[in-house]
Amino acid sequence: MSSTSGEVLGFIGEWYDAVPMLTRKFLIKIFVESNSIEIYHVGSGPSKCFLRKSPLQSDLSVDSFNVGEKVLINSRLINLVDYADPYTRRKLSAFNDSNVVVLSPDAYHNMGKIMGDFESEGLRLDKLTTVQLGEAELSELLPLLGIEGPDGQLLSLWTSGVLVAMSLKGQQSSTRVPEMVTSLKSKYAASQMEGALWTGSGLQDFFFSGARSFATTATFDRATCGVIRPHAVKSGNAPAIIDAVLESGFEITALQMFSLDKTCASEFLEVYQGVIPEYPDTVLELCSGTCIAMEVKAPQASGLEVCSAFRELAGPWDVEMARELKPKSIRAQYGVNRVLNALHCTDLVEDSVPECLYFFDLLQRS
Template sequence: MIKSKERPHSSEIRHGVRASTWIPGGIAILTLITAFLLQQYPEVLQSFSSKMSSFSDDSFTFTVNWYDQTMDKDRKFKLTFFPRDNSVEMFDIKHQRVFLKRIVCDGLHVGDFFVGNHVVVLARRLQVLEYGDERTKHALEPNHEATFAMVKPDGLKNLGGILELIENEGFVVSDAKMTLLSREHAALFYQEHDRRSFFGELLEYITSGPVVALELMRSNAVSEWRKLLGPTDAAKAIQDAPHSVRAKFGTDKTNNAAHGSDSPEAAARELNFFFGNDQNKSDRGAFPQSWAKLENTTCCIIKPHAMKSKFTASIVKDIQASGFQIEGLQTFHLKYEHAEEFYEIYRGIVQDYTGLVKQLSSGRCMVLAIGYGGSGSEDEEASQKFRDLVGPADPDLAKTIRPKSLRAKYGRTKDENGVHCSDLPEDAKLEVEYFFKILQ
């Protein structure tokens, strides 16, 4: 008896064609379709990829700008940040293609992503231009409301204490500078009071010494800063808000330590007045310029890692408690080439020169011009006296031989050692001038 052929399993047949012939053909067709879609509709696939990723990871999307020095032009990207593992991916908007596949970037935090800030991804300095979608904007924008604060001439001696209150209330100092207001700038800033009887006295007071202008960020920043300030009259503040800035550091209605915007509209106007914007930054007369004492001072830089760790207030407080004066102050987010130029003298001398440069350009730093409270020869020794307070470059060594030094208290590694200070008296003036003259 002749046996009939075994019937193929149904899974082996697709429309009368055996799987052995159908599968290779199907793969070829899918490959062609995928290649076509990549060429014709890259944004669709990129969007699909991002959405698929978001199913398993919370992510936030931003439009960022990178200035490409090689091409001498700005390049815009869609950047997606995944806070679960601090990873990012980037998509080239103009050329509609993936620029950077998802990769972990240590040191980034979701709090670094707000409009106007700079972040560093693989040595590229990116400016956040806008939120990339409504979900990201809705989730993050309320946490980054900005307000204006000013430490007045009488409050400057307690700058560290004021910054400590600010940090403890969850504010981030996103921009800062010391300035010496001219009478014209002061009159313009306080123009709403120009018909009041105290206007002349107010102008005399606010121009009597340097002030520190601050941009503060947090949720409900305007109202929370006003609450932290306390009543205008320091005497009333002591009675009604004893833990407020004016209660702790103010004297009377005029000498009340600090100022704060009273509305979001006023905050926008006052921030623009002191820090300018993209339209008027080229006009140096449009807003008060940074000021620093260039003679008989030494340079101190609170490094990016220390600012992120909220050590700024404690460092400034320690500096002032040790008898030093803050004679200049400004925040910077240095480009890599500027950090490299500043540290040029250390090239070939320190073991990890590149690490120093990367740390200094990795985020916001605060540069201080430091003066000593003496006169004559004592002023000339400010650099050495301050270096003693700072301590050895290696925090581990500092913890052993100078446990109360700044680097012992706030340093982690040789690169992340809390602060930089001028090594030699002859370097001090050059370093102060680099930030407060050359980079202005």
Template sequence: KKPNNGLGVFFTTYRLVHFCQGQMMNQALSVVVEWYDPVPMVKRSFLLKYYPEVKQVEMIERTNNFSRSFLKKSPVPNELRFPEQLIKGSQFPLYARVLTVIEYADAYTREKLGAKYVGDELSIACISIEADGEKFGAVLSALEEVCGPLLRLRYVRLNSTEAEDLVETFQNNDCDSATIWSSGPAIVAIFTKNIFTAEACRVVGRQFNAPGSIVSSTSPRLSSLLFERPLAHWPTARFGPHCTCLIIKPHAIADKKAGAIIAHIEDKLSSSLKLTAASLVKLERSSAHEFLEAYQSVLPDYQAHLTQLSTGAALVLEIHGPNAVQFLRDLCGPYDVDFARELRPDSIRAKFGENDAVHNAVHCTDLSTDGAIESQFFFSLCAGQLPPP
């Protein structure tokens, strides 16, 4: 008998489709990462592969002479935000090792992670805000939606010379007056260079009736001016007895909630309370432990809290004024998100936290005597622990 060619074609096509679907499901995002091994005191290089469909990751160690499996396919820990944290320059802890993303390993990964980006350059958004800073959160939230999560941020006050340097760096009509930048506080934020960032700044400026006060640039000179060189009025923190600190946790930064959280705070601020400082910091695990050590015997999931605070960039705010500590504690709500939603549904943790105490969006100063200490810790001792550009 002649073979049933139609049936053979059917099975061949079925196998091919099934194979292609399997290949698509197994398509990995691949990046080159480095880990500093403290025992021999050397940097080790790895190829890290992330499989989005199954949320698993594997690592292959690479040297000049060989490559070997270092981590077999394993689940991605819940506290990590992949693929957002795989962007070049990001740092994250994976199974007790802090890894730094050095580069994308293939064209597929570059296309997927950089679909909205141009090369690997950075885009700096400068936001001049009114003296009371009431638009900071709303503006930042609008930019996050278009430009993605923050990479670096500083709350600054520029003197006239620094403002003139900033205007000269832009060299365009979007930023033509040094007076705007020296008359009050400003926020400088860095995003991965997004093709929409410049237009987003113009649109947001018109939206908030502030044309020329929200501008964007990719100049390395501007990054050096605002983040590398010492500024006359940095830090802007008060370090006084009437200050309190709020830490917006890495998971909330990765989820682009920073602007919305700040806007929520600004809506509740009285005329006697002011936002006086802000900075994006990346804490090493040892620094996170130093900060949270007092909670070690109190928090049942202390190690998970430690991992979350050191897993990525966190945004620290200082608020200054009478009863600032109590005001912010009440606004944050209960530590446990479920309790917060039941008891204080309008609190920060109820509105922006996830379903456990570790991912409750924010940490705030507990005791009135700790405000100045925590402000000193973040804006002085940890001032150099900025995320890599």
């Protein structure tokens, strides 16, 4: 995001104060050139200074702020609900342009690499899900992708495995995404039929409007749960983490992006309360933005117990220890500290399926 000298961006934020059960409203000013922040509490009376102008926390940047995002400031999870002035609205609303890309089953093993190609061009993941469609649903989807009159061979390909649907947000994404899809086909498509990635019109409504209900692709059988933490999603490392999982031989049978509130984050992490000293901060981090939940399985012929094997790939909880003992592990490469450690993985075998059920069954029905 380019800036002009002395540029100030303004946002309206809301924070739920649980003790009096009130939603507090804030005016948040971001001073782009000095990378600093100032916050005022606004209500029925005069505005009061909540945070004097000070440098942004190390885990935040100017790019962390836009409408729809959550920011964790002084242990308060603030939802950015609106722009505070016309200038900020004009400047940043262009970054909320979005477009949907669909990966066909032939692109499954390259999904992380493809996501990374878009991320490197400033097109970030905004929504993400896996689906498996039958012929009736495909008869609706394929024309949206410009595929008319599919034959039996094509239908066989599209029903042979999971599809990945991802909404990409960024400046001029409605024009840049189709251009990139055309370019990336030459890199990933095996043939005209095995085209790897596709885009078209009406895909946002088809996959993400809630008008259709898709059955989960999770199996809840000999699987474990992995969750890419919000800080890793914000920093653009989710595609590399997904690719590392696949390159290590694991199968991702279900994948979905979630935005958890504090209640859901606490429920999911409840078994870790009293086990990890950083439990309160870990809960806050998990609801500080979007996370990506995965159901992960070991290769069928490997004979590996998936929970332990995936925990080995993740590395030690403590990032410093991971860098020393398992430097190639996911936490060593993408973690920051014991709270911002990139990836949650199920600790105990008996919790593996229940954790998958939480994301891919319970939250689907709530």
